[in-house]
Amino acid sequence: MHFDFTKKKRDIYWKYTLFYLLIAACFFGPYLITGHSLIWNTDAANQHLPLMVKYREYLLSFLRHLSQGPAEWSWTAGVGSDLFSIFSYYTIGDVFAYIALLFPTSHLVFAYQLILVLRLYCVGLAFVYFARHFAFKNWIILVGSGVYMVNAYLLYAAIAQPMFATTFMIFPIIVVQLEKVLTGQKSWGLLAVFVWMLVSNYYLAFVLGLGAILYLALRYGLVYYQKIDFWATFKKLLFAAVGAIALSAGLLIPELIAVMNSTRTGSEFANGLVFYPFYYYLLLPKQLINGDNWQLMFWSALGLASIILPALAYLFANWRKYRVIAASLILGFIFTLIPAIGALFNGGMSPSNRWTLLLYLPLALTVTIFLKAVSEKAVTKKEWRTILLVCGIYLIYLVVLSFLENDYNLFLPVVFLFFSLAACLAYTQGLAPEKAISGVVVLNLAFNAVYAALPYNGSFASSMLAQGEYEQIAEKRYGGLNKILPTGSFYRVNTVSSNQFVSQKKLWNDLTSGLANVSSYYSIQNKYLGQFSMDLGNVQYDNNIPLHQLDDRTILNNFFGVRYIFSQKGSVNAQKTPGTYDLIGASKAVTDPDTAISYQARLYKTTEAFPLVWLTNKVISPSRYQKLSDSQKERALASGVVTSAKGNYQKAKLSGVKTVKASLVNNQGQKVNKNKINYTDSQETYTIKLSKKALAKLGKCELHVELSQVSYQPLALSQQLDLELKKAKQQADLTGKAFNQTQTKYKYWRYHLLAGSPDPSYKLSVSTKKTTETLAQPSQEMTSFFRLVDGGTLNLGSYQTLPSSLTLKPSKLGTYRLKWKVVAIPLNHAYVKEVRQIQQEGIKQLKLSQNRLSGMLNAKKSSIMTSTIPYSSGWHATLDGKAVKVIKTNEAFVGIQVRKGKHRLVLYYQTPGLRTGLIISTLAALILLACFYLELEKAKRAQKKR
Numbered sequence: 001m002h003f004d005f006t007k008k009k010r011d012i013y014w015k016y017t018l019f020y021l022l023i024a025a026c027f028f029g030p031y032l033i034t035g036h037s038l039i040w041n042t043d044a045a046n047q048h049l050p051l052m053v054k055y056r057e058y059l060l061s062f063l064r065h066l067s068q069g070p071a072e073w074s075w076t077a078g079v080g081s082d083l084f085s086i087f088s089y090y091t092i093g094d095v096f097a098y099i100a101l102l103f104p105t106s107h108l109v110f111a112y113q114l115i116l117v118l119r120l121y122c123v124g125l126a127f128v129y130f131a132r133h134f135a136f137k138n139w140i141i142l143v144g145s146g147v148y149m150v151n152a153y154l155l156y157a158a159i160a161q162p163m164f165a166t167t168f169m170i171f172p173i174i175v176v177q178l179e180k181v182l183t184g185q186k187s188w189g190l191l192a193v194f195v196w197m198l199v200s201n202y203y204l205a206f207v208l209g210l211g212a213i214l215y216l217a218l219r220y221g222l223v224y225y226q227k228i229d230f231w232a233t234f235k236k237l238l239f240a241a242v243g244a245i246a247l248s249a250g251l252l253i254p255e256l257i258a259v260m261n262s263t264r265t266g267s268e269f270a271n272g273l274v275f276y277p278f279y280y281y282l283l284l285p286k287q288l289i290n291g292d293n294w295q296l297m298f299w300s301a302l303g304l305a306s307i308i309l310p311a312l313a314y315l316f317a318n319w320r321k322y323r324v325i326a327a328s329l330i331l332g333f334i335f336t337l338i339p340a341i342g343a344l345f346n347g348g349m350s351p352s353n354r355w356t357l358l359l360y361l362p363l364a365l366t367v368t369i370f371l372k373a374v375s376e377k378a379v380t381k382k383e384w385r386t387i388l389l390v391c392g393i394y395l396i397y398l399v400v401l402s403f404l405e406n407d408y409n410l411f412l413p414v415v416f417l418f419f420s421l422a423a424c425l426a427y428t429q430g431l432a433p434e435k436a437i438s439g440v441v442v443l444n445l446a447f448n449a450v451y452a453a454l455p456y457n458g459s460f461a462s463s464m465l466a467q468g469e470y471e472q473i474a475e476k477r478y479g480g481l482n483k484i485l486p487t488g489s490f491y492r493v494n495t496v497s498s499n500q501f502v503s504q505k506k507l508w509n510d511l512t513s514g515l516a517n518v519s520s521y522y523s524i525q526n527k528y529l530g531q532f533s534m535d536l537g538n539v540q541y542d543n544n545i546p547l548h549q550l551d552d553r554t555i556l557n558n559f560f561g562v563r564y565i566f567s568q569k570g571s572v573n574a575q576k577t578p579g580t581y582d583l584i585g586a587s588k589a590v591t592d593p594d595t596a597i598s599y600q601a602r603l604y605k606t607t608e609a610f611p612l613v614w615l616t617n618k619v620i621s622p623s624r625y626q627k628l629s630d631s632q633k634e635r636a637l638a639s640g641v642v643t644s645a646k647g648n649y650q651k652a653k654l655s656g657v658k659t660v661k662a663s664l665v666n667n668q669g670q671k672v673n674k675n676k677i678n679y680t681d682s683q684e685t686y687t688i689k690l691s692k693k694a695l696a697k698l699g700k701c702e703l704h705v706e707l708s709q710v711s712y713q714p715l716a717l718s719q720q721l722d723l724e725l726k727k728a729k730q731q732a733d734l735t736g737k738a739f740n741q742t743q744t745k746y747k748y749w750r751y752h753l754l755a756g757s758p759d760p761s762y763k764l765s766v767s768t769k770k771t772t773e774t775l776a777q778p779s780q781e782m783t784s785f786f787r788l789v790d791g792g793t794l795n796l797g798s799y800q801t802l803p804s805s806l807t808l809k810p811s812k813l814g815t816y817r818l819k820w821k822v823v824a825i826p827l828n829h830a831y832v833k834e835v836r837q838i839q840q841e842g843i844k845q846l847k848l849s850q851n852r853l854s855g856m857l858n859a860k861k862s863s864i865m866t867s868t869i870p871y872s873s874g875w876h877a878t879l880d881g882k883a884v885k886v887i888k889t890n891e892a893f894v895g896i897q898v899r900k901g902k903h904r905l906v907l908y909y910q911t912p913g914l915r916t917g918l919i920i921s922t923l924a925a926l927i928l929l930a931c932f933y934l935e936l937e938k939a940k941r942a943q944k945k946r
Contacts, residue, residue, distance in 0.1 A: 001322060001365075003133045003179045012138050016128050019142045020121050023149060026446040027158075028117060030453035036464035038113040040160045042506050045465060045473070046521045048090060048162060049112045050511035055091040056100045056108070058083070072874070073851045073909040077511070078520025078547065079492065079560055080869050084911040085258035085524040090163055093199035093251055109470055119165040120158050124149045130172035130361070131368060133179075139438050140371045148364035150445040152293045152303030153357060155452040156460065167204045167357050170197050174212050175361065178237075182216075182224055187236040188932070194244030202255045207345055211358040214331070222323045246924035253917035261872070261912075263530035263543045264523075268788055270343035270351045271780040277756035284336065285394070286401055289413040291448035298783060300336050300353040304363060305444045306417035310424070311370035313390040317383050322369065325362045332359045352783035367441075374424045375434055384425070391417065404750065412451070416444040465504065473502050474512040478566045479587050479601020482513050490612055490848055491563035492516040497540065497549040498572045501601055508545050518560050521545045526870045532892035537630030537706065537793030539775050542785050551773070551795045554578035554702050554827060558835065559637045560868050563609040570599040575770045579702050579798030579827040580608040608835045611842030613855065613905070615863040615898060616641050618652035622891070630793040631704045631823045632657045638834040641866045642890045645897050648862045656831060658698060660822040661691035664808070677816040680715075680723055688766070688806040690822060695802045701824035702798045705766050705806065707775050708791035710818040714758035717749075720813055724748045756781070763811035764818075770797045791818075798827065843905065853907040859898045865905065869894040874912045879903045 031038055039045055062070050074083050084092075091097045096115045103111040124145040131141040148168070157164035170193060177190035198205045216237070245252065259265070280297050287293060291303040312329070319326040335341040335355075342351035373379050379387075395417075398410055423440045426432035455461040465473075478493075479501045485493075493515045498505075508521035521544055530546040536556065540548035550556040557565065557578050565581050567574055569589070581604035589600040618640035625633060625642045632654065636642075640652025664674045665687050672686065688705070715723070725745055732739040752758075761779040765772055773794035778786045796806065802824065810816055841863075843855035857865060857879075866889035869875070875886045875894050880903050889895030894907065 001134060001325065001369075003176070003183070004135065005133065005180065005183070005185070008132055012128060012132065012141060013125070015138060016124060016142060016145060017121075019146070020124055022442070023124070023146055023445065023449065024117055024120065026449035027120060027150065027155075027453065030450050031461065031464055032467075034455050034461075035466055036455065036461065037109075037467045037470065038116050038159055039109070039465045039470050041463045041465055041504055043160060044112075044162075045470060045504065046506065046509045047523075049109065049470065050509065051087065051091050052097050052100055052112055053105075053108050054511050055087050055097060058087075059101070068850060071850050072911045072914070075490065075848050076514060076516040077522075078509075079516070079518050079529070081520065081522070081526065082258065082872060082874065082909075082911055084254050084914060085262075086522050088251055088255050088258070089201065089203075089523045093201065094163065094166065095196075095200075096162075096166075116159060116162055119162055119169075120149060120154070123154070123158075123165055123168040126169040126172045127361075127364060130176055131365070133176060134368075136368050136372055137375060139434065140368050140375065143371060143438050143441050144364050144368035146442060146445045147305050147308070147367045148360055150291065150305065150449050151360055152287065152291060152296070152301035153360065155292060155303075155449065156296065156301075159464075160460075163201050163204065164354070164357060166200050167208055168360065170200070171208055171211060171358060171361055174208065175215060178212060178216060178219070181233060181236050181240070182219065182228060184228070184233075186935075187240040190237070190240040191243045191247075191928075194240055195247050198244055198248035199251050202252060202259070203347065206347060207355045207358070210345060210355070214358075215328070218324050218327050218331075222327060243924065243928055247921055247928065249920035249924065250914070250917040250922075253920070254911050254913040257913040258524050261527050263525045263527050263546055264347075264349065265527060267349045267543070267786070269348060270339040271783070271786045272760075272788075273339040273351055273780055276337070276339055276351075277759065277781075279754050279756050281337070282753075283401070283405075285397060286410070289417060290410055291413060291444070292452035293409070298339075298342060298351055298353050298781065300356055302356060302359065302363070303448075304360075305367070305420075305441055305448065306413050307367055307370070307420045307441050307444070308363060309391055309394060309417060310387045310421060311367045313387040314370045314373060314379060314383060315366045317386045322366075325365060325369075328362045329359065329366070332356070332362075346783075350783040350786055371437065371441075374427060374437065377428050379424075379428065388421070391421065405754065412447055413444075416440065416447070420444065469504070473504050473507070476502050477507060477510065477513065479568065481566060481585055481587060481601050481603040482515060484585055484603070485515070485564060490516070490561075490846065491609065492518055492561045493564045493566065494518050494549055494557055494562045496565065496567040496573050496576055497552050499566075499568050499574060500571050501566070501568050508548070518547050518557075518562060519545065519549060520547070526872065526892075528872075528888065528892035529870045532890065535626075535630075535891065536633050537791065539773065539792035539794060542778075543787065544784065551793075552576045552578050552797070553634060553795045554580055554798060555634045555637060555825065555831075557581075558606065558608045559610050559634075561609045561612055563605060565604040565606075567602045567604060568599060569602055570597045573771050576795075576797045577604050578606075579700060580606045582606070608832060610835070610838055610868065612846065612869065613843040613853070613857075613865060613867040614838050615841040615857060615859055615865055616838070617650050617861050617863045619643050619645070619649040619864060620652045620654070625891070628654070629657070629821075629823070630706055631825055635825055635831075637890065638831060638838065641864050641895070643864055643866075643887065643895065645864060645887055645895075647864075647897060649864065656826060656828075658694075658701070658824045658826065660694045660698075660703075660802070660824055662822045663689050665689060675817065675819060677810065677818075679810045679813055679816060681727065682813065683727075686808040688808055688822065690802065690804055690806070692804065695804065698802060698824050699826060699828060700798065700800050701802060701826050703768075703796045703802055704823045704825065705773070705794040705796065706791075706821050706823060707764065707794065708819045710764070710775065710777075710790050710816070712760060712762040712777065712812075712814055712816055714760065714762075714812060714814040717752055717758060720752060720757065721745060721748055723813060758814075761812075762814070762816070764816070765809045765811070766794050766796065767807040767809070768796050768803050770799075851909045853905075855905055857898055857903045857905050859900050859903070861900050863898045863900075864889060864895055865898050866890060866895040867893050869907070872909070872912065874909050876908055876910065878906045 058071050072083055074081050099115055100111050127145040127148040131144055173193045177193050181187050197208050287302050289306045293303045315322055339351035342353045345355035346352045419440045423436045453461050508519055510517035525546050533541045533546045538551055540551050584605045585603040587601040589598050591598045620640045620642045622644055635656045636654050639654050664672050666672050728744050729739050761777050763774050763776045765774040775792045777789045846855040871888045871894050877884050877886050877896050884896050887895045
């Protein structure tokens, strides 16, 4: 393909705008018609929309109070977080986020949704800009832009992960600017688009950067090798790359520091996969024309309009003419087959094929090439035979697959495949106008967009919040009880796990009430906080939400200074309120007439909440701490502070955790090996029987089941099938039914094939009448949430009288090896006494302000000041105006060493790397301006000589 950089008429742009109105009506309209908003109930409701609102608020505050400088730390984002790391991932570098400044606060929900529509418009606009550099008719460019916009990737991401839409804009511009440099033109345009790429999102910049390198390698190797001055071109490319990196350093350096100190580091490469599950390879070709499919397998979903299949057949029939495009698609196909490649594109983490966004440009270009050939009647009879043969083979594959899957979602794509072929053939035979071809393809795009957005088609459309629901959630997320909480002092709040006040089940952030809720859901989370959570065996931990609701563990809630807990009577875990919290308020009870269940929002308060900052002379060495069990570590938080600091400190006395003697029995009451469970019957449950003698000696306690060294060996597929067949035959015999072994075996085999069995994921659930707690090993398919789980502590709640038995239930057949024990943490006078001592040693005259904490400390002896402020190298401290070293305490929090006496403490925060990055960016801007000025002067002199 030859790029044409001559100036052309721009009438295509207003034609595209009219065309986009049709696409947008189909893309977004069904959500609105069916009463939904464009706000996804997961990332959009928890991150994108509230972060846009909060960033606008912070930005306006900064502009009004320039002398105070920017806010860099939030006291209410979870248990405290660096604001830059929160905003930089999605918001600061997003040019569309600043559109929100044009809207009043009351209209920001509307603004967010309007921005989604504008993003998609710019995606198609970028393709039009790209395609205008080739000899295509306007109608072909418009159809190509539609193919580029309406695909399985963007039908999901344009709403659920809107930042991905930006990459669809940037990549076509990068390719055009690279081509300009390769053809000897200036590199300023490339520098500019590289800057946009780098500031928009560091992760997607990495993907786009690799895509640019691959494009350069293919284009140079297959087209320009020995035809251009390599070193002159290389210098221009280097200038653009280095200049863009330096100019973007103000964002890049602090972002990279934040990522390296986040919970995302240290994950298992490619989730441990060498190959994808078999079903992935089986179903991947099906995704090609399944244009409304949003169910991404490892983020591989190349669903486009059905015209893509004959277009690909034509392209590869003429691969010598289109070598770069063919090579890029072949390379892309190979990459989708190897988990390690997905992991490399994903920064060395999970095998997420989000990089496939790069393939949509050559795929859409392939469609335009084919339509151009058809419109010029340049497709030969031999090429038509090849196209029809490829389509025939593909249809046979789809027929076989439809019988296997019992899934007929491809009915319309197949219909449009026939229509597309018929329209193209009819035009070449003079039986139909060109408009018939574009009409069929556009109709195909319209159906794909509409069908994906209809709420009865799968769960994605149904997971959009209803219109007005986001505002309702913001108003009623705590049942209205947050309005009676006191103001003027700092405290944290929490909710009971999975306990819902509103219909939305995925509330992991509170960015609207102004309360300091301990749960937080951000892409970049403090790694020390995450490690602390895992060290204490918090089974609710995942990379994006390190604490969740602290699994309702009493001492953990007290430790984090949670003074108030919200609960909803009648909802899940309503009886699992942590042990030291007492009911102080409730809303009016409402009874569901269908279920007779009474619902009531309730507010609980404790007098055992730890202060934000306190002193202690009692220390625990890190080596001693690591030898403790999860529950012992939690109990130790009240007994002393974990630190490696040297000084005249007292060794903490650790006590308070009681092991409860227990045994494991099966359904028949027979004792089983507690460390190895051969689970071969899905109906089997196990009972953990607790010693009555041990229970009699305990008062009010919190009950934990500690699981460690857990491993799961799934059964081989043949073993699984044999056991399931045996069980099915037994059930048939009991009911006197005839048993069809062949049909039953096929049913189970089909299920396991499509489910990817066997796989190492599992769940171990322990239940009481009060709650069910689960230790879960995520599937390797869970790209962002996968981690290796080998243990954790299940909190079964607080009791005045402990239950006599617990129920253990594995989720899948196989062999479980594990160590477990039941422990009780007495919430007695000894614990309360330690908490009172901590409260007495708490900071006085506490004052929190922007990036700063101050107060008075009174150390009766040499002590360690500790806190529940997450540790970061950005924290600095002074005592009585003199700088002191900030240390890590309890493995994750800010602390300092304090000598005896009264002291004024000041803690202040500066985002690591931000100032260095801004200095580099400023210098780079000055140097680049100077270079640009000198280049202009040189051009003027050259012009005068002419």
